[in-house]
Amino acid sequence: xxxxxxxxxxxxxCQLLLHTENAFDCLMELGHHGGLQFNNVYDEDRQLNGxxxxxxxxxNELIRITTSLQQQMVELQIRVYFYPDVDLEHRLRERDLKGxxxxxxxxxxxxxxxxxHYQALDRRLYRMIEHRYAINKADKYFxxxxxxxxxxxxxxxxxxxxxATDEGPAxxxxxxMIGSIRADKFESFELLCYRLFGFNLVxxxxxxPTLMVDYYGHRMEKVRKxxxxxxxxxxxxxxxxxxxxxxxxxxxxxxxxxxxxxxxxVDELSSEIxxxxxxxxxxxxxxxxxxxxxARDLYLLRVNLSKAVMVYDLLNRVRPVGGPQHxxxxxxxxxxxxxxxxxxxxxxxxxxxMKGGADRQEEEQQQEQQEQELDPDDExxxxxxxxxxxEESHAPVLLKKNRQSSHIPPTYFRLNKFTQxxxxxxxxxxxxxxxxxxxxxxxxxTFPFLFxxxxxxxxxxxxxxxxxxxxxxxxxxxxxxxxxxxxxxEILNILFAGRYIVLLMGLxxxxxxxxxxxxxxxxxxxxxxxxxxRYNSSTLDHMSGQLNLxxxxxxxxxxxxxxxxxxxxxxxxxxxxxxxxxSLKMKLAIILGIAQMMFGxxxxxxxxxxxxxxxxxxxxxxxxxxxxxxxxCYLVFLIFLKWLLYGGLKSAPxxxxxxxxxLITFIDMMLMKNTxxxxxxxxxxxxxxERLLEYVLVFVAFLAVPVLLAGxxxxxxxRQKKLKKxxxxxDISDLKQDGRDTLNEMRSSRRYSYDSQxxxxxxxxxxxxxxxxxxxxxxxxxxxxxxxxxxHTIETVLGSVSHTASYLRLWALSLAHDQLSHVLWxxxxxxxxxSNSPLYVSVPMLACSFLAWAVLTVAILVGxxxxxxxxxxxxxxxxxxxxxxxxxxxxxxxxxxxxxxxxRT
Numbered sequence: 074x075x076x077x078x079x080x081x082x083x084x085x086x087c088q089l090l091l092h093t094e095n096a097f098d099c100l101m102e103l104g105h106h107g108g109l110q111f112n113n114v115y116d117e118d119r120q121l122n123g124x125x126x127x128x129x130x131x132x133n134e135l136i137r138i139t140t141s142l143q144q145q146m147v148e149l150q151i152r153v154y155f156y157p158d159v160d161l162e163h164r165l166r167e168r169d170l171k172g173x174x175x176x177x178x179x180x181x182x183x184x185x186x187x188x189x190h191y192q193a194l195d196r197r198l199y200r201m202i203e204h205r206y207a208i209n210k211a212d213k214y215f216x217x218x219x220x221x222x223x224x225x226x227x228x229x230x231x232x233x234x235x236x237a238t239d240e241g242p243a244x245x246x247x248x249x250m251i252g253s254i255r256a257d258k259f260e261s262f263e264l265l266c267y268r269l270f271g272f273n274l275v276x277x278x279x280x281x282p283t284l285m286v287d288y289y290g291h292r293m294e295k296v297r298k299x300x301x302x303x304x305x306x307x308x309x310x311x312x313x314x315x316x317x318x319x320x321x322x323x324x325x326x327x328x329x330x331x332x333x334x335x336x337x338x339v340d341e342l343s344s345e346i347x348x349x350x351x352x353x354x355x356x357x358x359x360x361x362x363x364x365x366x367x368a369r370d371l372y373l374l375r376v377n378l379s380k381a382v383m384v385y386d387l388l389n390r391v392r393p394v395g396g397p398q399h400x401x402x403x404x405x406x407x408x409x410x411x412x413x414x415x416x417x418x419x420x421x422x423x424x425x426x427m428k429g430g431a432d433r434q435e436e437e438q439q440q441e442q443q444e445q446e447l448d449p450d451d452e453x454x455x456x457x458x459x460x461x462x463x464e465e466s467h468a469p470v471l472l473k474k475n476r477q478s479s480h481i482p483p484t485y486f487r488l489n490k491f492t493q494x495x496x497x498x499x500x501x502x503x504x505x506x507x508x509x510x511x512x513x514x515x516x517x518x519t520f521p522f523l524f525x526x527x528x529x530x531x532x533x534x535x536x537x538x539x540x541x542x543x544x545x546x547x548x549x550x551x552x553x554x555x556x557x558x559x560x561x562x563e564i565l566n567i568l569f570a571g572r573y574i575v576l577l578m579g580l581x582x583x584x585x586x587x588x589x590x591x592x593x594x595x596x597x598x599x600x601x602x603x604x605x606x607r608y609n610s611s612t613l614d615h616m617s618g619q620l621n622l623x624x625x626x627x628x629x630x631x632x633x634x635x636x637x638x639x640x641x642x643x644x645x646x647x648x649x650x651x652x653x654x655x656s657l658k659m660k661l662a663i664i665l666g667i668a669q670m671m672f673g674x675x676x677x678x679x680x681x682x683x684x685x686x687x688x689x690x691x692x693x694x695x696x697x698x699x700x701x702x703x704x705x706c707y708l709v710f711l712i713f714l715k716w717l718l719y720g721g722l723k724s725a726p727x728x729x730x731x732x733x734x735x736l737i738t739f740i741d742m743m744l745m746k747n748t749x750x751x752x753x754x755x756x757x758x759x760x761x762x763e764r765l766l767e768y769v770l771v772f773v774a775f776l777a778v779p780v781l782l783a784g785x786x787x788x789x790x791x792r793q794k795k796l797k798k799x800x801x802x803x804d805i806s807d808l809k810q811d812g813r814d815t816l817n818e819m820r821s822s823r824r825y826s827y828d829s830q831x832x833x834x835x836x837x838x839x840x841x842x843x844x845x846x847x848x849x850x851x852x853x854x855x856x857x858x859x860x861x862x863x864x865h866t867i868e869t870v871l872g873s874v875s876h877t878a879s880y881l882r883l884w885a886l887s888l889a890h891d892q893l894s895h896v897l898w899x900x901x902x903x904x905x906x907x908s909n910s911p912l913y914v915s916v917p918m919l920a921c922s923f924l925a926w927a928v929l930t931v932a933i934l935v936g937x938x939x940x941x942x943x944x945x946x947x948x949x950x951x952x953x954x955x956x957x958x959x960x961x962x963x964x965x966x967x968x969x970x971x972x973x974x975x976x977r978t
Contacts, residue, residue, distance in 0.1 A: 078492060079514055080683075081505055082410045084482035084966075090394070090470040091403045093124070095425050097167040099469050100384045100969070102424035105160060107970030108413040112406045112480055114390040122403075125389040128170075132382045135174055138181045139375045145184060146364050146371070153368045155557055159974050165377035173374060180367050184360065191356045192288055198349045199286050204326040205342040207251040207300040210279045211328055212335045214302060248311050249304040252318065252325040255287075256280065256297035262321045266303075269317070270310055277302040376974045387969065406474065408966070410485050414471070421469040482507045485966035494571040495520065502951045503961020508684070510676050512955055519669060519954070520946055521574065525581035526658075526665065527886035527942040530894060531592035534582030536935050541576035544569055556975040578943075588638045589654075589887075593930075594894040596641035603631045604642040622646075624721030624729055632722040654891070658884040660712050660735070666880025666953065667705045670873075673957030674698055680958055692784035696777040697869055697957075703774035705877055707742075707767075711735050714759055731755035742767040782866040786858045793855065876953040882945050890938050897934070902926040 089109070091099055103109060113119065146153060156163060254262060259278065266276055284295040301323065303314060318325060329335045394402040409417055484505045488496055496513045498520065505511050525534070544551065551569055555562075568575065590596045604622055607629060622629040622642075635641075639657070643650050674697055681690035712735055719732040731752060738759070741748055745768060747757060758764060905922030908915040955961070 078486055078488070079511055080508055081484040081486055081511065081963075082412060084408045084485070084507070085411050085414060086474045086482070087407050087409050087414070088470075088472045088474045089405045089407050090472070091391075091405075092467040092469070093401050093403065095467055095469070096388055096403055097381075097384055099421045099424035100387060101165060101167075101380065102420050103417065104380060104384060104969055104971045105164065106416065106420035107968040108409060108417045108420075110408045110483055110966055110968050111387065111391070112408065114387060114405065119390055121389050122391070122393050123389070124393060125385045128385040129382060129389060131170075131174065132378050132385060135177050136375065136378050136382065138177045139371060139378065142177075142180065142184065142364065142367055142371060143375070145188070145360075146368055149361055149364060151361065151364050151368050153371050155372055157553065157556055159373055159376050160971065163373050163377070165381055169377075170381065173378065177374065180363065183363055184367075187356060187360045187363065191353065191360060192293075194349055194353050194356065195286065196288055198346060198353065200324065201342050201346050201349070202283075203253040203281065203285060203298065203300070203324065205339055205346070206281050207253060207302075207326055208328060208335050208339050208342075210277075210300050211249075211251050211302050212332055212339075214277060216332050247304065247306055248308065249302065249328070250314075250318075250325055251328045252301045252303075252323045253281070253285070253298045254301055254321060254323045256299055258321050259299045262317075262323070265317065266314075269313065270305070273305055273307050273310055274314060275302075275304040277304075380971050383971070408480075408483055409471070410966075412487075418471050421471065425468050481964055483966040484509075484963040486511060486513070491573045492517070494574045497570065498574075498947065498950070499955075499961075500965070502955065503959075504963040504965045506960050506963040509960060509963065510680050510683070510958065512676075512950070512959055515672070515676075516950060517577070520950060521577035521581040522585075523665065523669075523883065523949055524578045524942050524946045525585040526661070526883045527945060528578070528582050528890060528939060529585030529589045529591065529887060530890065530934075531583055531586030531597070533593070533894075533930075533935055533939075534579050534584075534586050536579075536931070537575060537582060537939065538579030541572055541579055544572040545576065548572070556973070558975070578939075589891075590635075590639040590641055590644065591891060591894075594891070594898040596639075596644035598641040600636045602640055602642045603633050603635055604629060604640065605631070630721050632720070651888075655884070655888065658887050659881065662880050662883035663877065664709050664712060665883065666877055666949075667701070667709050669880075669949075669954050670876060670957060671698075671701060671706065673954050673959075674701065677958035688785060688788055692788060693781065693865075696781040696784070699777040700774050700781070700870070701873060703770040703777075704743075705873065707770055708735070708739050711738060711759070718759060725752075725754040726756045733759060742771060745771065778866065778870060781869060782862055786855070786862050789858055790855060872956070876956075879953055880949065882949070886938075886942055886945060890934065890942075893938065894930075894934055897926055897929055901929065 087109075089111075143153065263276055263278075266274055278299045278301050281298045281300055285298045287294050287296055303318075305311060305314065315325075327338075329338050388403060391403045391405040394404045484507055486492075486496060486505075492513065495516050496511075498516060499505070499511070499513045528534070548569075551565070555566065555569070586592060587597075606622065624630045639654075643653050646653075674694060678690055678694045678698075681687065681694055715732060715735060719727050719729060721729050725731055731750075731754065733750075733755075737748055747764065750757060902922055905915070905919035908918050910918065
């Protein structure tokens with residue numbers, strides 16, 4: 074387990090042979106187990122064998138039916154039963170698909186028939202409601218409220234309507250119709266009526282108080298509608314009015330001529346509406362019953378059918394073996410981890426046993442039925458049980474493949490819930506090359522520690538730790554809620570996936586908070602300060618300026634370091650606090666940065682040894698080591714030497730006044746000059762021979778640059794010359810391939826992995842068709858090698874400086890976090906703590922200030938500052954640390970495995 078985490082597991086190239094009779098069950102079992110990756114089956118130019126195309130179409134059709142049933146359940150608010158153990162207990166077998174299809178088609182026909190009948194009745198019901206409302210409005214328009222006399226007689230209406238024709242009175246009669254129209258179309262309809270017919274047409278309308286329903290296929294839409302009454306005395310324009318109504322989809326209803334007939338029609342419609350409502354209730358009840366029974370197994374059907382589509386699609390992509398009439402076997406090339414080969418074979422055998430067991434059970438049932446149907450007088454026929462030869466002949470075969478593949482083996486790490494989060498951080502940058510050293514094990518410590526250097530606060534670290542512990546304590550409940558949730562909560566998923574990262578970040582923040590002696594911007598005096606104030610009251614009364622504590626005076630400073638962390642006195646010494654913490658955190662950032670970069674170079678050397686790249690080790694990695702040690706490791710040495718040699722109670726030249734600036738010393742070293750000190754008691758050198766040693770280190774460091782630039786190209790050039798001497802008696806394509814291997818080795822300085830054979834295959838194919846031009850290929854390879862080496866050298870030299878400066882973000886963010894915490898305490902919470910108001914005023918003020926301080930602390934210091942520190946730590950690992958040894962250009966191991974089923978499936 075540990076070895077598989079430090080480096081990817083070894084992969085075995087295998088050949089899988091499946092029989093068509095049990096291929097589905099074997100792959101279904103393999104999909105639940107995982108551990109096997111198929112090669113080339115999902116390429117864009119992959120040709121399908123066509124054996125399972127109908128099966129794929131069948132499963133997609135059944136999935137479409139389940140989707141339709143689920144939509145109906147959502148409309149009727151019917152809960153679909155969720156089975157969290159669907160991947161363990163309710164696995165699909167190929168023999169079950171026929172039953173799935175028959176059941177789903179039957180349910181689809183039943184629900185479709187009920188729904189169509191319901192929609193037809195519902196459409197008829199709303200038409201009757203519209204009809205009844207239109208008749209009522211028309212009757213009220215024609216009659217008075219008492220109904221005893223006509224409000225508008227026919228002659229009155231005829232006089233109100235202007236007839237634009239010159240026809241005689243015989244052609245004049247009152248024509249009217251009632252109907253309904255959508256509210257969004259009425260405005261344009263009314264305007265067009267006026268423009269076409271003017272005052273020859275009277276339009277009266279009233280909005281129906283309830284929303285009406287319109288059906289568009291199976292889709293229902295509730296809309297506002299108006300009831301219409303159209304009147305005219307001209308028979309010539311009436312056909313035009315009718316066509317206009319059809320164009321605007323106006324529903325025209327029958328309207329009796331007399332008031333008595335209209336009331337009778339209203340009563341008839343009311344009776345029919347009541348009958349339809351009862352029928353609709355019964356139809357809805359039957360529909361709900363059918364869907365409630367279906368809801369018990371719909372989730373199982375949908376999940377299993379989705380898996381069946383994946384299996385059949387994969388079977389449709391593998392290569393059949395045998396003649397056109399005897400294609401009984403399927404062949405596929407795959408990668409399997411060495412440690413998983415036996416488990417994969419066991420999963421394939423399990424699928425075969427389930428298939429064989431089901432077939433034998435069906436045969437036994439058929440035999441029992443035949444025996445029951447036999448006559449007592451008939452002689453019983455002996456039935457010889459079949460041996461396991463047929464089952465064994467149909468068993469899947471997983472064989473190791475000896476010939477080389479054109480694919481780089483995929484990268485696979487065996488992870489658990491603790492290491493998964495850290496591996497995700499690495500994979501976000503790039504997948505490790507095959508058998509390359511994995512940065513994730515080291516990131517488990519370095520990532521939360523560098524985060525804590527920027528976020529270090531005892532109180533804030535406790536808050537982060539408690540939050541992570543809450544996620545871990547509720548781990549099972551959160552996982553179940555995520556599985557049962559219909560919508561994905563991305564923020565919670567990210568925090569839950571990185572709960573152990575957050576836990577370590579909180580614990581390391583508590584540790585660094587104790588190192589900084591910082592708890593919510595306050596210090597903890599746990600062991601007693603090494604500083605003491607010896608000023609008496611008379612000195613304080615006559616104080617004209619600031620009083621300082623002299624570190625060279627034993628009355629103020631005991632000389633004993635604080636046992637753990639920073640002395641608490643530095644939190645209360647004003648501007649000296651910022652100066653001291655600035656110096657400390659800046660030096661700490663440089664020390665940690667250079668240490669991590671040197672560790673990255675050490676991993677690069679280990680990569681070279683593991684992958685047997687000795688030229689990269691001596692011509693690339695060792696010069697980088699020499700350059701970093703002579704310059705930047707010497708800078709770290711100067712920092713520690715200054716801390717050890719100089720102190721407050723020491724005499725000149727090793728007192729604090731004579732302590733040199735490490736930055737000035739390093740600049741003098743690079744410029745090869747000496748800076749004269751003003752104090753004659755102080756020495757220019759921290760130790761004897763310092764300047765000579767610095768000159769030697771600078772000379773050796775710059776001497777490593779030409780080796781880094783020209784060492785690898787010259788080595789490869791010598792290899793090419795050796796290959797030219799061996800040119801006689803060898804094929805030109807092999808020589809050209811050796812030149813290509815030389816270029817690949819040059820590129821290996823940044824990518825320590827097994828080289829892909831895809832370029833090898835392409836080159837060999839090209840060599841059979843193209844004329845041999847070995848000299849030109851070698852010249853091109855050599856020029857590219859020199860260009861690559863120059864870029865790498867410039868990147869190494871400049872990167873060593875820029876990466877070291879980049880680690881100063883540890884100091885900057887730590888200082889910003891400390892100052893923000895100080896501002897919130899003194900500008901918000903201290904206002905309530907130092908209030909001199911009466912109790913009834915100070916208590917509410919303290920509560921309000923504490924609430925504001927707590928909210929701002931959690932939102933800004935823990936939330937925003939924590940996210941900022943996380944991102945900066947991520948950048949330091951991706952760029953400054955991993956660039957020293959990590960390629961990140963591998964391919965992930967993508968096994969054929971079903972994703973965990975959830976409510977969103």
